[in-house]
Each structure stands twice: as C-alpha cells, then as structure tokens.
Amino acid sequence: DKGKPIPQPKETFLLGNVPDLDPKVPLRSLIKLAKVHGPIYQLRVPGQTLVIVSSQEMIHAVCDETKFEKVVAGPLEHVRDFAGDSLFTAFNHEPNWALAHRILVPAFRPTAIRQMQPMMMDVLAQMVMYWEHHAGQPFEAAEQFTRLTFDTIGLTAFKYRFNSFNREKPHDFLTAMTKLLGDAYTRSRRPGVVNKLMYREEAEYRSNIALLHRTCDEIVAARRKSPDPEAGDLLNRMINDKDPETGAKLPDDNIRYQMVTFLIAGHETTSGTLAFTVYYLLKNPAIMRKAREEADAAVKDAGGHLAAINPTKLPYLDAVLKEALRLQTTATFWTRAPKEDVELPGGYFLKKGQPIGVVPHCLHRDPKAWGADAEEFRPERWLEGTVFPPDSWKPFGNGARACIGQLFAMQEGLLALAVVLHRFELDFADKGYDLKIKMGITIQPDGFRIVAKPRQGRN
Ligand code: HEM
Secondary structure: OOOOOOOOOOOEOOOEOHHHOOOOOHHHHHHHHHHHHOOEEEEEEOOEEEEEEOOHHHHHHHOOOOOEEEOOOOHHHHHHHHHOOOOOOOOOOOHHHHHHHHHHHHHHOHHHHHHOHHHHHHHHHHHHHHHHHOOOOOEEHHHHHHHHHHHHHHHHHHOOOOOHHHOOOOOHHHHHHHHHHHHHHHHHOOOHHHHHHOHHHHHHHHHHHHHHHHHHHHHHHHHHHOOOOOOOOHHHHHHHOOOOOOOOOOOHHHHHHHHHHHHHHOOHHHHHHHHHHHHHHHHOHHHHHHHHHHHHHHHHHOOOOHHHOOHHHOHHHHHHHHHHHHHOOOOOOEEEEEOOOEEEOOOEEEOOOOOEEEOHHHHOOOHHHHOOOOOOOOHHHHHOOOOOOOOOOOOOOOHHHOOOOHHHHHHHHHHHHHHHHHHEEEEEOOOOOOOOEEEOOOEEEOOOEEEEEEOOOOO
16 A cells, blocks of 8 residues: 555444444534544545545645546435436436536526526515514524525426425425435445345335425426426426437436435525524624625615515625635535545545545635634625635535536525515524534534514615
8 A cells, every 4th residue: 555544533343433423413523533633534434435635735636627526425325316317416427417417507507597586586575474474483594594495496496386484394395305315324324234124214215215206207297298488497498408419308217316406405505504694694793784784785776676686796795605605514525536546635645436525614614725714704705805725615516516506506595695684683582592503414503593573664
C-alpha cells in the first residue's frame, strides 16, 4: 500500500465502525470524528470502507470531475429500491441517466423556472391562508414548510394536488416516502441478509414502495388518457419530449422513478432550508429587519401584487438563503470515487472506485475558506465581493451530478421568504429555543416552533 495510512477510529468486532455513528443523527458523529481525526479519515461499515473528507482542500480535490465522479453508495443504494435509475439514484453508466438529463435540463433553465412562479404562488397563497387562520398559534416551522414544498413539487412536477394545508395528517404518500427514506439509512447500516430476515419490516418496506409506484403510475395513466398540453409541468415533458440527440423518449418505469425522485429530492431539503432560515432570522433581529425591508420593497415594486414579485431582484434574501444553506446544509452527505488510482493532498493514496463521503457541513465552516467568522450567520459576506476559494460552498453537490433543481429551490425559497416576511410578524413559540437538529435523509430543526401574526399596517 502506497502513501500515508488514513486515520480510522478503532473498529468493533464484527460491527466495524458502525457504533461510531450516531443512529439518529450520524452528521453529529461525522463532525466529531473530523475534530478528532482531521480532514480525512476512514470508516468500516457493512460491505465497504468509506473515506470521509471534511476540509475545503480535500473536498476541492475530490470535486475535480476529471479524476473523480459521483458514486451511488450507502443509503442511496437502498433509495434505488424505490427511485430506480432516476436522475438522483442512477449509476453513471446507466443509459437512462444521460437520456433523462438531456430531456429534463431544459425544464430547469431560468425561463422555465420563472414560468413555474404562478404554481409556486398558488401553494404559497394556501400557506398564507392557513397561517392567517391559525394566527398566534404555535406551529412547527419545518412541518409547515414541508407542506409547502411537497405541494409545490406535486403541482409543478405533475399538476397533482396533495392538499397538505387541508388535512390534519400528512398525505399517505408523504408518510410512506418519509418512512422509506428512514429505512434506506437503517438498511445501509445492516448486512443485506439481516434486512431480508426481518420479515415484518421487509413486508412493510415493500408495501410502502408499492404505494409510491401505484400513485405515480395512476397519475401518468390519467395524463395519458386526458392529455393536458397547457399543464406546463415536468410530466408533460417526461411523457412527450424526445431526446434531442437520439430521438428516444423516457421509458414508463423511468418516468415513475423520476416522479419519486422529484418528490424526494424536491421537498425536504428546501423545507429544512426555509425552517433554518427563519430560525436564524429570529435569532438576528437586525438581519430580519433588513430582509423584511427588501421583501416590502419587492412587493411595492410589484404594485402590491404578491404574485408579481420578481425573485431575481432579492439580493439580500438570496444571501440570507445561501448563508442558511452554508451553516445548515440540509443535504448532509454525498459520495464520490476516483476514476483511477489517485493521490489526495497530504500524500494519501486512494484506489480507483474507493467511495468517498463528502461532509459539506465541515467544508462550510472551514475557517481556511470562510475566515475567522465562519461559524457566524452573516449574509453580508455574500455581498462584499469576496472571492471564496473554489468549491467552498457545495450545498447542491458537484459537477455533472449536481442538483438539477437548484434554481427551482432558490426561487421557491425566495418567494416564500418574501411573502412570509411581508405578511407576518414572526416569533419563537418557545422563548429561548436553541437549535437542535433532527435527521432523516436530510436535516431539519428539531422542535422549532414559531408563531405568526398578520402584520399591522403593511404596505
Ligand atoms: C441532486 C441538494 C432541491 C432535484 C442533488 C444533490 C444535492 C442536492 C447535494 C447531489 C446529490 C449527490 O451527489 O448524490 C439539494 C438541496 C435542495 C435541493 C440542498 C434545496 C435547498 C431540489 C429540488 C429538486 C431537486 C427542488 C427538483 C425539483 C434533484 C435531482 C438530483 C439532485 C433530480 C439528481 C441530479 C443528477 O444526479 O442528475 N440535490 N437539492 N433538488 N437534486 Fe437537489
């Protein structure tokens, strides 16, 4: 073996390093291990060794697309049980990745995303009504924003209304999907044979997958039966559009997988980001004031019509969202691997195909990249013309397999913030609340409750 040995916490007999990972919030362990072992260390988990990188220097190296690529490893391998060869979960060599990428990229270009604004505002108006009806009553921020983002992706992706603001309990689809995502993580910590032997869990797992697939297939069948050329949603593109290179269309099972993936990738990350953002705004009244001034001015520019707010003219809110994504990166972990044997900074050698876990939380607080105030919530840092070192901010992943929905998420987030700040006075429901994290496949604030009251005398 060439090169310096990669640090590793002591293994436990049979279990390797699994006991080193907090079963509820593994991110917490990854942060702690980086403090003990440094910017690179390795963990033995069932079936594989994972090399974990945490500093800007290391992560910049593994973001080099000529030498490294995304690998589907760990929990993501299990997400394939329900998302198949969709954009998010496809192996690089699977032909449907490139096919779907070429067909769907135009749907995520700036002009296409701007055309989705009325649908985004439609759901946002439902949230505003809900908050007005529940004025002064405490509710959990992440849960509210999950209703918003889940319904928004349902409407913009396939004109389906989950109607989350009209139901007490989450939609069955959301319950099944959330359970499956938790299961994907649990299953990745256990040897495959153990998963198969847990009959009851296995049966529930399979039945939740069937529910997801059935719902998606029904939506596609309904659209095929009654085409809706005006829908302007992703489903029309998936059913009708041809690959500009080959003329091929997406196979039916792949359309279903993309639908599952859009619902997974498109809601929890954005809702968590909005909840963290509101938390930081409440903790920093001066920043809240500045953000609200910008929201009010944008509504004024739109002639008082919320639906006409221009999301590209909200630079301060944009900085606020970026800063929240920096400090609380909702997509906490993604994996890459070298295309050939490779040397990393510091003289560590990795073999071709060795899975590497990237921890953006640590990258985003690396003082070498962000300075001495890296731990502080300071949106102004985005507006001072500072050039941060390359690959310092990676909440949306990297390279060819980076998030296709980045612009979608930013527009949705900006509109939601502008409307919420313009319409409501917000406060902590529990005075003195300090941030706690809960983790599914993404992170969200735990037990963070807010109260919203309509603002008096707003313009
Ligand atoms: C991929 C983050 C919103 C759709 C990714 C990846 C990250 C990410 C880190 C790369 C994963 C990896 O390397 O394994 C986020 C965050 C979001 C967000 C932080 C919100 C704040 C969305 C939205 C959509 C979406 C709204 C859809 C409308 C996707 C898809 C992929 C992806 C389809 C797979 C792309 C590919 O490999 O071709 N996202 N995402 N995401 N995201 Fe997002």
